[in-house]
Amino acid sequence: MKRSKNSQREPTEEERDLVVAVRHCAGELNDILQGARRKAQSNSKLFAESGISVLFRGIDSYADMYEKLKLKSRDGLERLFTKFADCEEVQDAQDAIEETEGNWRNFLANLDHEVESAVLSKERNPKSAEREFTADKPDQLYFRPAAYPLIDMHSNREVSLGEYLVGKTCVLVTFQPAYWPDTCIRWRCAEVSKVKADWTQFCAGNVVITWGPAEEVRSWSKQVSRLTKWPVLWDKFGSFCSFLGFHSGIKCIWTAETLDFLGSQRAAHNWPVPRPPPDLNWLEWLHVGGEAVVSIPVLWHPKPVAQETTEESDPMTVVLSAGIKRSHPELSTEKTEGCSTENSVSDQQREASRDRQAVEAGELKVCSIHRSMHLADLIPSGSVYQAVLTCYARSHQTTEALVMDRIRQNRRFTTAPESARLQYEANSGLYYDPETALYYDAARGYFYDAAERMYYYWSQSEHRYVPANSLIQAELAAARVAQTAAVQAAMSRAAREREAARQAAIRVAAQLAEIRANKDDYAAYAYATCVIPQQDIESAAYQNTTAAASTIEQSLKSWESQSRADTLVSQCVNDSLLSNSRTSNTPPPPGL
Incomplete structure (x- = not known):
């Protein structure tokens, strides 16, 4: 570690806590390592078979350190080292734990080298598998799902991976051994839940493939299924893992990075870390897993990509033809970029052609694969997202940019x-x-x-x-219909009221005419004072009932034809006339 040139100073309380926790962890790891070295000196093969599980105690040391410092990962510890880089004691503590971890790795490498010739066979050599299956493109493989049978631990039946791709764009397959804690599965499940909405839109699934002794696989798969709700498949014969070419070895299984990851996750989430099985022969189970994105190949065309690349390169051609001088390094850089673009297009064309062959042959495609160097070496979440996005865009014959635009809109x-x-x-x-x-x-x-x-x-x-555009249009249409109906109802109501008034007037006129015909003195008084304009008592209308009735009808018709204002004016005039005439010409009421 590069030392700071600042003068020595007294560490703060936070720095002292950091130094104490880190040195304590480094000391415990060193004690475990020294004990393992003493046991391995007598018989390295026997120690690798049954005694190497003592290294598992390193998880407790890491977990205690993270709990004391209230950290959740090694990245947080590195940030503290950077924050207090000017403190010499912190630098010494960092050097101590890094030196211990380096000694740990050297011990595993030497132990692996000693027993390698006795335990590693040709079938378990990952290099031969990689040379055999990844000659075309290391990160893309094609295989027939029926050639690699698996066992569904939920239904206990033999299945193939293709059954879990029905209705899915792709599946993320996590490979983890059943004789180690399920911490990595829990971590991946938490990462997937963060993008659950996008994961559902991509129609992506998750599958766990494990291996190990039958009893360990059975109990381990129940726990994983209960926590993640993902199907757990057992590679009973190890053929699928051998085909994918995962790494193996003692140095990959018991590395300090794995113990550090398990300890930090136990401290951060309180996840249980059960002890490994005591009677397990560790030389038989040396594979570490990884992760892969598997999909059903689809027919897609790389031509749009090539056109976009050509369009992007056209402005460069125009600029150069305009006579602008460029230096030779820039020209060489442009040539290099052009070559890389052409290579990319040709790679995509070859990939599209190979996918077409896989569709015809009924093969599955490993779009992306990550072969872990140790159990905690998982593929970054961003890489998983990118691989799933590519599968989704190709299956829908669109571009990744358009898919991301829709996703951003859905997020909003x-x-x-x-x-x-x-x-x-x-x-x-x-x-x-x-x-x-x-x-x-x-x-x-x-x-x-x-x-x-x-x-x-x-x-x-x-x-x-x-x-809601259609909803608003429906509301506006309903409002217009309601308004029209209200206007029509008001017009109908006014017409009915006018008709009712006319009919009432006719009935009143008929009744009054009938009363007049019966020589009713009170009706005659009503005629003279209320219904028709005041006339002379000697008028012929008062002498003939038929003439009186016709006069009433004519007065009602004239009343209907006049406006309200004219009616009020005429009423005022009539009132004044009546008030003037009652004193002289109005006959007295009957009975007086």
């Missing part, structure tokens, strides 16, 4: 609305949500996407924004 549209995020814009009179890039229309109660010209509403049950 699954973000629940919050009033605290809304920002009022005076120009539009709407509220803007920067998290979802949507406007909130308070008048309608909907969210609006200006780019797509689309209205949305938030669905609590689906937990996403649902398009």
Whole structure:
């Protein structure tokens, strides 16, 4: 480690805690290592078969260190070393644990070398497998699923990996031995759950393939199935793992990186780390696993990719033809880039051609494979995501950029609305949500996407924004229909009221005429004072009932034809006339 040039200073309390925890872990690891060396000196093969499991105690040392420092991974420890790099005691502690881990690796390498000639066979040599199966492209293999039978530990029946690709774009296959803790499976399950929405959209699945003694596989698979809900398959004869060419060896199984990872995960998540089986012959189980993305090959065309590459290279040609001078290194760089582009296109063409052959032959494709150097050496989550994305884009005959655009939109549209995020814009009179890039229309109660010209509403049950353009159009159409119906109802009601008034007037006129015909003095008084304009008592209308009835009908018709204003004016005039005439010409009421 590079020493700091700063002068020595007194460490802080946090630095002292770091130094104590790291030195304590390094001391325990060194004690375990010294004990293993003494046991291996007498008989290295016997120690490798049954005594090497004492190295497993290193997990407790790492877990105690992480618990004391309240860290979750080795990256956090490295950040602390960088933070306190100016403290000499911290530097000494870092040197101590790195030196111990280096001695640990050297011990395993020497032990592996001593027993290698006796235990490793030609079939278990990963190099021969790699030379045999990865001559075309190391990260892509093709195989017939029926050639490598597996056992489903849930149903205890013989299956093939192709059965778990039905309805799936691809599956992420994790290879882990059953005689080691399931910590790596738990970690991968937690990583997949972080992108569960995208994983579902990609139609991707997960499968665990394990190996080991039958009893260990049975108990281990039950635990994994209960935690992850993933199918667990048993490679009983080890043929599939041998085909994929995973690494093996004592130095791969018992490396310090594996113990460090298991200890950190136990401290961070309180995951149990059971002890390995005591009666296991470790020389028979030396393979470490890895991970692979397996899919059903599809027919796809690399031509769009080649066209995009050509379009991107056209501006460079135009610039060069314009007479701009370039230096020779730049020209050589452009030639190199052009060659790499051509090689990439040719590789894609070969891959597309090989996929076509695999489709015709009914083979499965290993799109990406990671052969772990130790049990905790898992493929980065970003690489897994990229491989699954590529499989999805090719199966749907689209580009990865378009797929990611849809995914980003889905992510925006699954973000629940919050009033605290809304920002009022005076120009539009709407509220803007920067998290979802949507406007909130308070008048309608909907969210609006200006780019797509689309209205949305938030669905609590689906937990996403649902398009509402058709809903708004239906609401507007319903409002127009309701408005038209209301106008028609008002017109019909007014017509009915007018007709009812006319009929009532006719009935009143008929009744009054009938009363007049019966020589009723009170009806005559009503005629003279209320119904028709005041006339002379000697008028002929008062002498003839038929003439009186016709006069009433004519007065009613004239009343209907006049406007309300004219009626009021005439009523005022009539009132004044009546008030003036009652004193002289109005006959007294009957009985007076």
